Amino acid sequence: MRSNWLPEIVKRAQSGPYMKEADFDLKLTKRIKELVREYGIRYDANNLCPADDDMADRVWQAGLQLFVEMGSYCQSTERCIRFTRDEVLEILAQEPGAVTLGMGKDAVVMRHRGVEDPQRAIMHSGPTGLPSSEKYHPLILLSCAQEPLVDCLGAGSVSTYHGERILPGTPLEVLGSRRDASVAREAIRMAGRPGMHINDVAVSLTCAGKMAAFDTDAGLRPSDAILVSQMVELKTDFDQLSRVAHLYNIGAVRVDLMTPLLGGVGGAAPGTAVVSVADHLLGAVLYDADYHMFSLTHLHYVNNTDPLGLWTQSMVGQALARNTKIVCLNDIYVVSGPGAKELFYECAAGALVTTVSGFNMQGAGTTGGFFPDRTTGLEARFIAEVSRASLNLTRQDAAQLVKEILPCYQATITSPNRGKPFNEVYDVETVQPTTEWLDMYHAVKEDLRRIGLKLA
Amino acid sequence: MNNPDTQWGEMQAQLRAAIDGLDEDAAVALAQAALAQGVTPLEFFRNVVEPVLTAIGDAFSRLEVFLPDLMRAGVVVKAVQTKALEPAIRASGGVSSSEGRVVIGTAQGDIHDIGKNMVALMLQVNGFTVTDLGTNVSTAAFIDVARRENADIIAMSSLLTTSLPFVKDVLARLDAAGERARFMVIAGGAPVTEAWSQAAGLNGFAEDAVEAVALCRGLMAKRREAAA
Structure with missing residues (x-):
């Protein structure tokens, strides 16, 4: 932990340059466009996992320059929190490059991964980004936690409490948060892995709700994590920074969650890659994150397995892998649902590209987040298996394999097969x-x- | 005007170039020059602004252009409206060129704003007067501002199921105040479906920003027909 850093961030949030949010967005889009041109960053639809170290480094340089120039927009104060290039680089130099997640025999060390790194990716799973019903939530969590290749569990969210809608800031949010944390604890206990790391309880949207999830006996423990979110792009507020304060104070794991929009403020894939690198820097500098959850989201289809998404993830992963020691986790998000073959093809493409590009794994967020109860442990098993089979691959190998996998699902992105709910694809x-x-x-x-991936 | 179709085409190309270059001055000068030649503000809007914005909107729905292009279009067209068209309308004693007045925001409990921003932008660039209340907007604020702005439409965004009750609450409060007919209420966002919007009693819902524009245009057309 950097000493006395949070008060300094709050100070800058209260004294940085004032700017209307719309002006920040407009300035950001303009600067991204200029930097993409200046650094010569180009998307190649024929190579979705480029073995181009120089371009990866240019994406890194452009992202660093963007973050230094723009800083982070604090919505609470309508001011920009800025850092010098030296400050950012000094903070990055202090990154430990690894974090221990979970406790006891179930603890795992999630490390910074390099490009084409032979060390395995840590696998996170759970119904993250997709609501579950009260009825099936415990079983969905168990289906993920019991998978031997799954290392960590996301508790996901249930939008009701005893049938009543949970509204943020109400007592039901606190109760829902505590319930979901205890259900996740019970799931890992039932799976015989009581020390497994739990990454977040997603039902709560306020700092108070997040804090309520912690309970050493029955809820989250310091070996677990809470997500600290960014608002797209490069934005934070005091509610998010207050989570950082609480997590520091109880010694729990801090996760930087970012959801850059492909086609959003960053524009096309090159600009989105640049702003995604800058987003990671926000998480490192403002949140002092132990690890970073990269959840790239297509503006229209809410997935990241389309060609633009795969290229963007690859370039962001490589840029960070080659130039920092931060620990990165990629959230595979697909349009298909369980019970649809396309879901596995989407997951395969995502796992291949991001494993060789330096990420740890999380998945799968299914159905673009639109259909509840459509997460199962089987797709997590599949992602972990594909990721492990990718460890001996080069980026060129991965690009070639993805070229052969894409036709198996690409046409369905605009008209997806949403599959079936949990109780129709699992024996309950x-x-x-x-x-x-x-x-x-x-x-x-x-x-x-058949196409050459050496799966176990 | 001689060869009006050619001239409209040339002006559309110039406006598009001004949008791409975020050159508000060039766009305003273009509009002022056209007005000086006798083109009415409505003619300029219908024959120059609207076709350019429709093309950008269509390309955006196919993701051939991206959000920054929409943002630039919003800035440039707003400058054209406020610095050229509206002053000309006021000078001639005419009525506003606005397609309608919309109060928009993200429902209480929800801080997602990207979808709402896109809808606001698309409405604005398509000629609607938009008051954007931001995110986590209370039911009371939606109604108070709609009254103050004399809005035609209240548009609510909700990405979270937990915020849907607040959408219904706006309708309930308007009902209780006897003002349900005064404002048309629409919503959008992942959990808002056609079935839900009908059950809740909304005037409509839209899947995306392009649909939202069509929906608002349709609602305004009905309102004008009813008033005629």
Whole structure:
């Protein structure tokens, strides 16, 4: 922890240059466009995992310059929190490059990964970014936690409490937050992995709700994490910074959550890559994050497995892997749902590209987040298997494989197969996938072996 | 005007260039020059601004252009409206060129703003007068501002199921105040479906910013028909 850093951030949030939010956005888009041109960053639809170290470094330089020039916009004070280039680089130099997640025999060390790194990616799973019902939430969590290749669990969110809608800032938010934390604890206990790291309880939207999730006996522990969010792009507020304060104080894990929009303020893929690097720097500098959750989101389809998304993730991963020691986690987000074969193809493309580009894994966020109860442990198992099979691959290998996988799902991005809810693809008594869902999993694995991926 | 179609085409190209270059002055000068030649503000809007914005909106829906292009269009067209068209309308004693007045915001409990911003921008660049209340907007604020601005439409964004009750609450409060017919209320966002919007009693819902513009235009057309 950097000593006395948070008060300095608050001070700058209260004294930095005043700017209307719309003006910040407009200035940001203008500067991104200029930097993309200045650094010669170009998207290549024929190579979605470029083995181009020089371009990766240019993406890094452009992202660093953007963050230094723009800083972060504090919505609470309508001021920009800015840092010098030297300050940013000094903070990055202090990054430990690894973080221990969970406790006891279930603890894992999630490390900074390099490009084409032979060390395995840590696997996070759970119904993150997708609501669950009160009825199936415990089973969905168990289905993920019991997967041997899953290392960490996201508790996700349930939007009701005893059937009543949970409204932010109400007592139900506190109750829902505490309930979801305890359900996640119970899931990892039932899976025989009581020390497994839990990354966030997503139902709560306020700092108070997040704080309520902590309870050493039945809720989150300091070995678990809460997400500290950024608002797109490069924005924060005092509610988010207050989470950092609480997490510092109790010694819990801090996660920087960013959801850059592909086609949003950054524009096309090159600009989105540049602002995504800057977003990671915000998380490192303002949140002192132990790890960073990169959840790139397509503006129209709310996924990141389309060609633009895959290229962007690859370039962001490589830029950060080559120039920092920060610990990065990529959130694979697909348009398909469980029970649809396309879901596995989308996950395969995402896992291949991001594993060789330096990320740890999280997934899968399904159905673009639109259909509740459509997460299962099977897709997490699949992502982890593809990721492990990718460890001996070069970026060129991954690009070639993705070229062959894309036709299996690309046409469905605009008209996705949303699949079926949990109870139709898993036996709710045994918490095991149905034969139909398992057959699809095996069939896709066989397809991937046929094109050369050495899956176990 | 000689060869009006050609001239409209040339002006559209010049406006598009001004938008791409974020050159407000060039766009305002273009509009002022046209007005000086006898083009009315409405003619300029219908034949120059609207086709350019429709093209940008269509390209955006295919993601051939991106949010920054929309943002630039918003800035430039707003300058054209406020610095050239509106003064000309006022000088001639005419009525506003606005397509309608919209009060927009993200419902209480929700701080997501990107979708709402896009809708606000698309409405604005398509000729609507938009008052953007930001995020986490209380029910009371929606109604108070709609009254103050004499709005036609209250547009609410909700990305969270937890904020949907506040959308319904706006309708309930308008009902209770006897003002339900005064304001048309629409909503959008991931949890807002056609079935939900009908059950809640909304005047409409839209899947995206392009649909929202069409919806608002349709609602305003009905309102004008009813008033005629």
